[in-house]
Amino acid sequence: MAIVDGPVPKFSQLADILRARITSGELPTGTPIPSEYDLEQEYGLARGTIRKAIGVLREEKLIVTVHGKGSYVA
Amino acid sequence: MAIVDGPVPKFSQLADILRARITSGELPTGTPIPSEYDLEQEYGLARGTIRKAIGVLREEKLIVTVHGKGSYVA
DNA sequence: GTACATTTGTTCGTATGTATA
DNA sequence: GTATACATACGAACAAATGTA
Numbered sequence: 510m511a512i513v514d515g516p517v518p519k520f521s522q523l524a525d526i527l528r529a530r531i532t533s534g535e536l537p538t539g540t541p542i543p544s545e546y547d548l549e550q551e552y553g554l555a556r557g558t559i560r561k562a563i564g565v566l567r568e569e570k571l572i573v574t575v576h577g578k579g580s581y582v583a
Numbered sequence: 584m585a586i587v588d589g590p591v592p593k594f595s596q597l598a599d600i601l602r603a604r605i606t607s608g609e610l611p612t613g614t615p616i617p618s619e620y621d622l623e624q625e626y627g628l629a630r631g632t633i634r635k636a637i638g639v640l641r642e643e644k645l646i647v648t649v650h651g652k653g654s655y656v657a
Numbered sequence: 658g659t660a661c662a663t664t665t666g667t668t669c670g671t672a673t674g675t676a677t678a
Numbered sequence: 679g680t681a682t683a684c685a686t687a688c689g690a691a692c693a694a695a696t697g698t699a
Contacts, residue, residue, distance in 0.1 A: 518681080518683090519683070520683085544668060544669085546668075557683070560670090561683090576669050576691055577668055577670095578667095579668060592686060594686080618664060618665085620664075629688040630688090632688080634666090635686090648666095650694070650695050650696080651665060652696060652697090654665085
């Protein structure tokens with residue numbers, strides 16, 4: 510998957526990608542999702558955009574985030 | 584030299600200052616750069632900004648950094 | 658060998674300014 | 679005007695390496 514420039518916001522596209530990686534089982538419960546920095550590098554997005562996508566998944570209770578540590582699949 | 588609030592990013596200004604201190608000979612090869620904490624105090628910047636400036640000089644091969652020790656003029 | 662202080666490494670939290678659609 | 683996106687900057691917490699007492 511790749512983030513494309515188009516009508517769908519990038520943060521939304523990233524949320525979709527991460528959600529798929531979680532629900533598919535690629536990222537099982539308890540495992541850490543890539544750090545914000547790693548996601549920046551991997552998808553070529555700004556940190557604010559990454560955080561917005563993560564916020565979506567946190568809102569959906571799919572992940573939990575711990576300050577200074579990272580985000581984990583719920 | 585002082586860091587000013589303006590169009591030039593602070594991390595870039597600090598990188599310029601440190602580069603000048605190195606190339607002028609004030610900080611000869613092998614000598615340690617002030618610690619991140621000391622640079623914070625001296626220039627009134629956040630640690631992240633300090634680290635970004637140091638990263639620039641490391642990229643330029645002007646300094647090398649050792650975990651737990653410090654950064655040294657290359 | 659342990660405990661502690663110092664220093665760099667990593668990560669998330671928040672805010673501001675700029676530009677664009 | 680609103681939402682999106684990027685860059686910058688400060689703050690905070692946690693972690694690892696180093697050296698010393």
